[in-house]
Amino acid sequence: MDYELTNLHILEAESIHIIREVAAEFERPVLLFSGGKDSVVMLHLAVKAFWPCRLPFPVMHVDTGHNFDEVIDYRDRAVERAGARLVVASVQESIDKGRAQEETGPRASRNRLQTITLLDAIEENEFDAVFGGARRDEEKARAKERVYSFRDDFGQWDPKNQRPELWNLYNGRHRKGEHIRVFPLSNWTELDIWQYIADEAIELPTIYYSHRRQVFRRDGMLLSDHPAIVRSEEEELFEATVRYRTVGDATCTGAVESTASSVEEVIAEVAATRVTERGATRADDRISEAGMEDRKREGYF
Numbered sequence: 001m002d003y004e005l006t007n008l009h010i011l012e013a014e015s016i017h018i019i020r021e022v023a024a025e026f027e028r029p030v031l032l033f034s035g036g037k038d039s040v041v042m043l044h045l046a047v048k049a050f051w052p053c054r055l056p057f058p059v060m061h062v063d064t065g066h067n068f069d070e071v072i073d074y075r076d077r078a079v080e081r082a083g084a085r086l087v088v089a090s091v092q093e094s095i096d097k098g099r100a101q102e103e104t105g106p107r108a109s110r111n112r113l114q115t116i117t118l119l120d121a122i123e124e125n126e127f128d129a130v131f132g133g134a135r136r137d138e139e140k141a142r143a144k145e146r147v148y149s150f151r152d153d154f155g156q157w158d159p160k161n162q163r164p165e166l167w168n169l170y171n172g173r174h175r176k177g178e179h180i181r182v183f184p185l186s187n188w189t190e191l192d193i194w195q196y197i198a199d200e201a202i203e204l205p206t207i208y209y210s211h212r213r214q215v216f217r218r219d220g221m222l223l224s225d226h227p228a229i230v231r232s233e234e235e236e237l238f239e240a241t242v243r244y245r246t247v248g249d250a251t252c253t254g255a256v257e258s259t260a261s262s263v264e265e266v267i268a269e270v271a272a273t274r275v276t277e278r279g280a281t282r283a284d285d286r287i288s289e290a291g292m293e294d295r296k297r298e299g300y301f
Contacts, residue, residue: 008196015042015184016049018147018170019131022182023050025172026129029057029182030087030122033079035071035205036247038133038185040078041193044202045184046131047082058085060127062118064110064249065092066228071247074205089121106230109251119155122179129172129180137189147186153177190245191270198263207244210261215240221254245270 022029031046033039046055059079079086091110094100099120100113122130134145144159148170151157163171172180185193197204214225216235223229225237228251242255243266260266 008192008199011188011192012045012048012196014168014187015045017168018182018184019046019049021170022129022131022172023056026180028125028127029129029131030060030125030127031055031057031084031131032133033059033061033075033086034133034247035061035067035075035078036133037193037197037204037208038135038188040202040204041188041196042131042133042184043078043082043084044200055082055084058087060087060089060121062089062114062121063091064114065090066110066226066250068205068207068224068244068247068250070207071205074203078203087121087125089117091117093117094120106232108230109249110228111249111252114249115155122155123177127179128174129182131182131184133185134183135185135188135190135193145181145183145186147183148172149181149183150174151179151181155179157181191267194263194267194270198267205247207247207255209266210241210243210259212239213242213255214238215242215255222257223254224250226250 031039031043033043043059050056059082061075076086091100091113094113094117095102100116103109103113121127136145144162145157146162146165148163148165149157150161150163153175165171174180188196196202214237215222216225216231216237217223218235222240222242231237240255240257241259243258243260244253244255246253258269260269
């Protein structure tokens with residue numbers, strides 16, 4: 001029987017190759033896991049890469065404390081199902097230790113504070129390779145990175161000083177205190193992710209599908225009614241049929257109006273859109289054209 005090699009098969013094989021290379025080359029890798037669709041696919045690929053053995057590295061969630069309840073519930077079930085060890089790096093602990101300062105005001109968010117928590121966790125656990133689920137189509141700054149993204153001993157990234165990756169050869173050389181961010185999904189698109197989720201029957205947090213939710217409008221986005229968000233008098237709550245295209249801190253992650261309640265309906269919706277999910281639903285990516293790049297230079301995901 002003939003076997004048809006599809007684009008998804010090629011992407012899957014490339015990602016699994018990268019994950020295995022890291023496991024063989026580095027001493028203390030870790031996989032970042034937010035419960036978002038990209039990190040869910042990345043965890044699925046990692047489990048596939050080493051099946052029937054257990055994952056040879058832990059899974060880490062940088063927890064802002066302002067998450068969607070559905071996502072945290074899903075995170076715990078997914079990590080347990082994968083048989084992985086979960087490391088939780090807490091932004092609240094960073095604040096309590098004086099390492100980060102809580103923002104105040106109606107637009108306060110802990111999203112930017114994740115950088116400090118992430119870098120502290122990498123140093124404390126001596127992780128030398130950190131898997132991230134970023135894709136090159138989601139934001140301009142992400143498209144500048146290589147698969148292996150070198151970070152210095154301050155956790156910083158220099159986009160002008162990146163290592164070439166000719167013929168898919170990856171240079172993981174680093175000194176003690178430095179580390180490499182690794183992006184196995186670099187060549188995937190949002191549509192690829194959803195088609196793979198459909199083909200592999202991968203479970204996602206329920207907020208990725210259409211549901212009724214109390215929301216309010218801010219800067220053209222629909223933000224959820226959440227205890228961590230301070231609303232002004234003009235920002236009135238109303239109920240809408242929405243879903244989320246991306247998952248992050250609830251204070252800066254917007255929903256989109258949608259009736260897509262199945263994987264097939266989401267795929268049709270994504271195929272028709274011309275706006276990236278972060279550009280449409282992440283307030284932190286609207287700061288400036290260089291906002292994400294500046295944050296990545298500092299050590300952000």
